[in-house]
Amino acid sequence: MTTLQSAALPTARGPLSAAVSETLSAPPPGRTLSVDAIADADPFGDDLQLALHLCYELHYQGLPGVDACWEWDPELLRLRAALEERFLSALRAAAPGGDDVDNEFATLLVEPIDAAGVSHYLRDEGEWWQVRELFAHRSIYHLKEADPHAWVIPRLRGRAKAALVAVEFDEYGGGRPEYVHSRLFADLLRGAGLPDDYLALLDHVPAPMLAIVNAMSLFGLHRALRGALVGHFAAAEVTTAPSAQRMVQALTRLGAAAECKFFYTEHIEADAVHEQVMRHDVVDDLLDQEPALAADVVFGVQATNHLEDHLGEHLLGCWRAGRSSLRQPLP
Numbered sequence: 001m002t003t004l005q006s007a008a009l010p011t012a013r014g015p016l017s018a019a020v021s022e023t024l025s026a027p028p029p030g031r032t033l034s035v036d037a038i039a040d041a042d043p044f045g046d047d048l049q050l051a052l053h054l055c056y057e058l059h060y061q062g063l064p065g066v067d068a069c070w071e072w073d074p075e076l077l078r079l080r081a082a083l084e085e086r087f088l089s090a091l092r093a094a095a096p097g098g099d100d101v102d103n104e105f106a107t108l109l110v111e112p113i114d115a116a117g118v119s120h121y122l123r124d125e126g127e128w129w130q131v132r133e134l135f136a137h138r139s140i141y142h143l144k145e146a147d148p149h150a151w152v153i154p155r156l157r158g159r160a161k162a163a164l165v166a167v168e169f170d171e172y173g174g175g176r177p178e179y180v181h182s183r184l185f186a187d188l189l190r191g192a193g194l195p196d197d198y199l200a201l202l203d204h205v206p207a208p209m210l211a212i213v214n215a216m217s218l219f220g221l222h223r224a225l226r227g228a229l230v231g232h233f234a235a236a237e238v239t240t241a242p243s244a245q246r247m248v249q250a251l252t253r254l255g256a257a258a259e260c261k262f263f264y265t266e267h268i269e270a271d272a273v274h275e276q277v278m279r280h281d282v283v284d285d286l287l288d289q290e291p292a293l294a295a296d297v298v299f300g301v302q303a304t305n306h307l308e309d310h311l312g313e314h315l316l317g318c319w320r321a322g323r324s325s326l327r328q329p330l331p
Helices: 015-024 035-041 046-057 070-073 074-095 101-109 118-124 128-142 160-171 181-191 205-220 223-253 258-287 291-322
Strands: none
Touching: 015 046, 015 074, 015 181, 035 070, 035 074, 046 074, 046 205, 070 074, 070 101, 074 205, 074 291, 101 128, 101 223, 101 291, 118 128, 118 181, 118 223, 118 291, 128 181, 160 258, 181 258, 205 223, 205 291, 223 258, 223 291, 258 291
């Protein structure tokens, strides 16, 4: 069973994450936090992404030794807003833009013949240490799985809300705690000999994976970005089933434990259905109600693709060079 995170805050990766960590280590209210350094920070870099991740975790299960009252501290929220502005501006600059939602999803549904992503690599030539590294990266998301998407529920109405809740119900195990997807990923981690505590592997995971989870939190926590969150969620459901199938093939080839394979076989079936529900019942109904959100839905898809591509480039670049993709060795 997944427990609370390990007993210490993660190691700072620069002045921004150090300032947030130092602030959270004391009781609220804290000192005035400078936002001057944010303008020069790499929006996709380790320092900014860890600082933002720490701020967001206060809205989930909290951080070890951190007073829960920090969640709504005005000074910390001011800093978080500046971090978000830097990150969101970079995401918008990286997205091609447009408002053709149908074309965006049509592109996702057609996989190039010469596709060479992470799951393709692991299926065909990946080694067990590389699979374990992927598990470590994904633990930052999968141990909270459906939680970032739950923020959008009160921002939807009618069929779009009902359909998204139906998808979330499946993500939370259909009422059965042993089938909650975050629980299944904890089982996977134990099957791979890795710690399953919430955020136990945060110090190991670099910025490209943190940015993916931070984008979900960013979209979910802001009503103005509800269209982007729906676009992100739909894009994830469209692309998950094929990659999960390749991961099952990779894990079978490598003789992985049954718990490792079960997480992915569960997603093959579930996400094939979720894809249809998200595209036709959630996205279509949302745009029937609020057609002006089309560009935001497209942005959510494009931002997701950009961040996943960035992570894939990082992983494959490291692995093909024979080096680890993590910041420090796995236990």
